[in-house]
Amino acid sequence: MHFEKRPFRESRDLLLQKVSRVPAETVPLDEAYGRVVAGDITAGMMIPHYDRSPYDGYALRSCDIRGAAPENPVTLTVVREIRPGDPAGRGLREGEAAKILTGAPIPEGADATVKYEDTVFSGETVTLSAPLAAGQNIIRAGEDVKKGDLLAADGTVADTAVMGLLSSQGLSEIAVYKKLRVAVISTGDELLEAGEELSGSKIYNSNRYTLTAELLKNGFAADYLGRAGDDTDGIADLLSRALQDHDAVILTGGVSAGDYDLVPDAFRKIGAEIVIHGVKMKPGMAGVYGFYQGKPCIALSGNPVSALTGFYCIAAPLLRKYAGMSRYNPEIIRVKITRDFTKGGQKGGQKGGQKGGQNRMAERILRGAMSIENGTVCLTPSREQGNVVISSLSGARILAIVPGDHGPVKAGDVLDGFII
Amino acid sequence: MHFEKRPFRESRDLLLQKVSRVPAETVPLDEAYGRVVAGDITAGMMIPHYDRSPYDGYALRSCDIRGAAPENPVTLTVVREIRPGDPAGRGLREGEAAKILTGAPIPEGADATVKYEDTVFSGETVTLSAPLAAGQNIIRAGEDVKKGDLLAADGTVADTAVMGLLSSQGLSEIAVYKKLRVAVISTGDELLEAGEELSGSKIYNSNRYTLTAELLKNGFAADYLGRAGDDTDGIADLLSRALQDHDAVILTGGVSAGDYDLVPDAFRKIGAEIVIHGVKMKPGMAGVYGFYQGKPCIALSGNPVSALTGFYCIAAPLLRKYAGMSRYNPEIIRVKITRDFTKGGQKGGQKGGQKGGQNRMAERILRGAMSIENGTVCLTPSREQGNVVISSLSGARILAIVPGDHGPVKAGDVLDGFII
Numbered sequence: 042m043h044f045e046k047r048p049f050r051e052s053r054d055l056l057l058q059k060v061s062r063v064p065a066e067t068v069p070l071d072e073a074y075g076r077v078v079a080g081d082i083t084a085g086m087m088i089p090h091y092d093r094s095p096y097d098g099y100a101l102r103s104c105d106i107r108g109a110a111p112e113n114p115v116t117l118t119v120v121r122e123i124r125p126g127d128p129a130g131r132g133l134r135e136g137e138a139a140k141i142l143t144g145a146p147i148p149e150g151a152d153a154t155v156k157y158e159d160t161v162f163s164g165e166t167v168t169l170s171a172p173l174a175a176g177q178n179i180i181r182a183g184e185d186v187k188k189g190d191l192l193a194a195d196g197t198v199a200d201t202a203v204m205g206l207l208s209s210q211g212l213s214e215i216a217v218y219k220k221l222r223v224a225v226i227s228t229g230d231e232l233l234e235a236g237e238e239l240s241g242s243k244i245y246n247s248n249r250y251t252l253t254a255e256l257l258k259n260g261f262a263a264d265y266l267g268r269a270g271d272d273t274d275g276i277a278d279l280l281s282r283a284l285q286d287h288d289a290v291i292l293t294g295g296v297s298a299g300d301y302d303l304v305p306d307a308f309r310k311i312g313a314e315i316v317i318h319g320v321k322m323k324p325g326m327a328g329v330y331g332f333y334q335g336k337p338c339i340a341l342s343g344n345p346v347s348a349l350t351g352f353y354c355i356a357a358p359l360l361r362k363y364a365g366m367s368r369y370n371p372e373i374i375r376v377k378i379t380r381d382f383t384k385g386g387q388k389g390g391q392k393g394g395q396k397g398g399q400n401r402m403a404e405r406i407l408r409g410a411m412s413i414e415n416g417t418v419c420l421t422p423s424r425e426q427g428n429v430v431i432s433s434l435s436g437a438r439i440l441a442i443v444p445g446d447h448g449p450v451k452a453g454d455v456l457d458g459f460i461i
Numbered sequence: 462m463h464f465e466k467r468p469f470r471e472s473r474d475l476l477l478q479k480v481s482r483v484p485a486e487t488v489p490l491d492e493a494y495g496r497v498v499a500g501d502i503t504a505g506m507m508i509p510h511y512d513r514s515p516y517d518g519y520a521l522r523s524c525d526i527r528g529a530a531p532e533n534p535v536t537l538t539v540v541r542e543i544r545p546g547d548p549a550g551r552g553l554r555e556g557e558a559a560k561i562l563t564g565a566p567i568p569e570g571a572d573a574t575v576k577y578e579d580t581v582f583s584g585e586t587v588t589l590s591a592p593l594a595a596g597q598n599i600i601r602a603g604e605d606v607k608k609g610d611l612l613a614a615d616g617t618v619a620d621t622a623v624m625g626l627l628s629s630q631g632l633s634e635i636a637v638y639k640k641l642r643v644a645v646i647s648t649g650d651e652l653l654e655a656g657e658e659l660s661g662s663k664i665y666n667s668n669r670y671t672l673t674a675e676l677l678k679n680g681f682a683a684d685y686l687g688r689a690g691d692d693t694d695g696i697a698d699l700l701s702r703a704l705q706d707h708d709a710v711i712l713t714g715g716v717s718a719g720d721y722d723l724v725p726d727a728f729r730k731i732g733a734e735i736v737i738h739g740v741k742m743k744p745g746m747a748g749v750y751g752f753y754q755g756k757p758c759i760a761l762s763g764n765p766v767s768a769l770t771g772f773y774c775i776a777a778p779l780l781r782k783y784a785g786m787s788r789y790n791p792e793i794i795r796v797k798i799t800r801d802f803t804k805g806g807q808k809g810g811q812k813g814g815q816k817g818g819q820n821r822m823a824e825r826i827l828r829g830a831m832s833i834e835n836g837t838v839c840l841t842p843s844r845e846q847g848n849v850v851i852s853s854l855s856g857a858r859i860l861a862i863v864p865g866d867h868g869p870v871k872a873g874d875v876l877d878g879f880i881i
Contacts, residue, residue: 070655070670071670071673071685074670074673074674074677075677086659088851088852089664090659090664091662093662097717124650124651125649125650125651125662125664125763126649126650126651126652126661126662126663126664127651127661127662128661128662129661129662142717143717143763143764144651144662144664144763144764145662146661146662184850185845185850185851185852186851186852190852199674200674201671201674201675201678201769201854202671202851202854202855202856202857203855204667204670204671204673204674205667205670205671205765205851205854206667206851206852206854206855207670208655208665208666208667208669208670208671209664209665209667209765209851210665211653211655211656211657211659211665212655213655213656229545229546230544230545230546231544231545231546231547231564232546233631235490235628235631235632235633236631236633237631239506239510239631241511241546241547241548241549241566242511242513242545242546242547242548242549242564242565242566243546244509244510244545244546244564244629245628245629245630245631246628247624247625247626247628247629249628250490250491250494250624250625250627250628251621251622251624251625251628253491253494253624254494254620254621254624255621257494257495258621265491297517297562297563343545343563343564344563344564345625345629349621372833374833374836375833375835375836376836377836413792413794413795413838415795416794416795416796416797416837416838416875417836417837417838418833418836418837418838425605430604430605431508431605431606431622431625431626431629432508432605432606432610432626434621434622434625434626435622435623435626436622437622455836
């Protein structure tokens with residue numbers, strides 16, 4: 042079967058159209074931070090649920106101080122103190138004020154409050170030298186949140202504000218989407234695990250750690266299931282096993298031209314549908330994306346940078362939508378490039394090759410450090426942009442999308458990009 | 462004892478000068494993501510540790526194709542294939558090439574590689590129509606990382622790139638600072654926990670959840686230890702208990718003028734040093750910060766927004782430095798305000814009060830939604846900026862610092878701010 046290589050956004054969107062969503066479950070509010078809210082949550086009660094004071098000060102009847110002025114101060118009798126949590130108690134009568142703390146309920150009769158520092162007070166009296174309008178400095182019941190207000194929409198990640206809103210309603214548990222459990226599998230006979238002795242051109246497995254880090258960053262659970270050797274059967278076996286108790290699988294290696302399509306063959310062997318095979322972007326051109334019974338199966342290049350680029354551009358949005366998040370695609374922003382970028386790692390390769398034309402039209406994903414200079418978002422390209430240059434990831438917090446026909450990137454160019 | 466209120470950055474810096482750092486421990490690399498690296502980690506070996514191919518293609522001797530041109534193509538004999546992990550094997554002789562996969566070692570004699578797509582190839586031969594320079598398309602040993610290179614500086618949070626760099630060295634464990642375990646305590650008789658019945662002016666505890674969320678976001682562990690009532694002894698008891706098996710404590714409530722200094726008295730009772738009592742900023746003016754045997758003791762206002770503002774501006778940098786992070790202060794950036802902001806929650810309070818002058822000179826911390834418009838970082842102020850307006854936290858991702866003498870904030874104003 043022939044797969045046409047498409048730009049990453051087209052490839053991603055094809056996958057997003059096909060992906061389903063994991064089921065929901067109920068968790069105690071204590072465990073809800075960072076989880077994805079399942080179903081809109083609306084307010085069952087208004088906040089505050091009573092008229093309250095915004096300040097430490099005095100509650101009073103505005104009619105009692107209508108004529109107050111510096112030359113005509115008005116003194117009221119402080120009849121009691123109202124603290125947060127107290128009932129509002131008996132109403133105020135003419136000439137009376139109540140000492141009131143922030144958040145305490147406004148007593149009947151009172152229609153304004155004033156801060157301590159805007160008065161002259163003693164234990165028994167408070168004196169004002171300016172009037173207050175009826176309703177002044179009172180937080181009305183429902184002013185913050187009304188009954189029925191949307192507190193958290195379906196697909197929202199529960200952040201600090203959501204936790205504040207939900208807890209202020211007295212909720213003890215909420216519905217969230219199941220936390221994704223993603224299996225990570227490495228392929229490649231060249232890989233060593235930490236502790237194994239280095240020899241020949243073997244290298245230590247790093248994709249295992251970088252991809253796990255990215256999965257955790259997205260709020261998923263990640264399990265490393267080990268290495269499959271460079272053979273289709275071994276890969277298929279480990280893949281099948283992974284799919285039994287995981288919601289998705291990410292493999293690395295075994296997808297580039299030189300790997301003889303090991304992973305795509307393994308996908309076919311277990312009956313996984315391949316949706317995308319190769320993407321028109323660099324790095325990250327090698328990559329196979331599909332589904333097995335609705336579970337995303339993602340095979341990324343074995344090259345560390347290519348693997349992460351594929352993750353940021355395609356796998357992460359796919360997994361985020363699958364996890365129930367409503368904001369799954371990265372927000373595209375304009376990014377100013379601070380330094381000329383001559384393609385690192387491609388030191389004047391020969392021209393006119395058989396497939397060179399097509400590849401040269403691929404978008405290039407440029408990575409670099411993010412800075413904000415005078416309010417403008419800038420990207421300083423990492424010195425090296427080769428697929429395998431792991432040191433170039435250090436401090437890279439932002440990606441820019443260089444169109445295929447763009448030519449060399451110059452300092453001052455403004456490109457579309459996104460924060461990773 | 463009298464405490465002078467200082468701007469938040471001065472208050473914070475006083476605390477930062479006094480804070481120590483938690484001890485280090487060793488963890489397996491699997492568990493290191495998000496942890497704070499203790500001590501500089503340098504490379505024990507170079508990466509790559511051998512000369513390698515950046516592409517799937519052919520390794521060859523550049524002298525053999527010196528005269529290659531479209532009108533004079535040169536054909537070489539492909540004598541074998543080298544895969545990543547293989548030993549480099551025997552050297553190439555005149556007229557020979559080796560098929561080579563990305564990451565595979567360069568055989569002796571070869572001094573250049575060429576991509577598949579820049580050649581015409583069969584199983585046995587490869588034909589080039591342009592020369593290559595000696596050294597072209599070869600990643601030299603040590604080109605990515607040299608022995609002794611700094612991989613992660615002391616105080617770095619282990620992110621994806623750090624995980625990649627450390628794992629590529631074959632490290633199986635690293636030294637990190639102990640993960641902070643922070644106790645959260647609420648005070649205030651007005652507070653209810655979820656499940657308790659609402660009555661009078663009681664309110665559900667939300668600070669417990671918002672502060673826990675922020676602690677988790679910073680990579681700390683958080684334990685909620687429950688409520689202390691509005692009395693010094695009860696607070697002091699719970700505080701003492703918390704300090705036995707936690708690295709720091711955050712309390713909320715009991716610090717504003719109306720609370721009769723309950724928490725400061727509890728600090729004194731257990732022998733904690735108070736360094737800051739009150740801060741010249743709004744919201745967040747009420748707040749007590751100190752240490753007990755080197756452990757940060759932080760008491761924030763009971764008002765949800767004030768508590769979080771104190772956390773973002775002072776408590777978070779303090780705890781981050783204590784946790785060993787080298788970047789503990791938020792990075793100050795220039796932020797463009799998108800909408801006029803008339804002080805919400807302060808609807809024309811009376812002028813000329815006794816302490817009004819000093820408070821009016823306090824910096825105001827304005828919160829709002831962050832957006833990036835044409836590459837410029839913008840803040841759209843939350844509609845309500847009152848201390849207790851929990852809904853105003855929704856979507857607030859950035860804070861701006863409005864100087865005390867600034868006057869009303871207008872759309873288009875550019876202020877210092879930071880992302881939260």
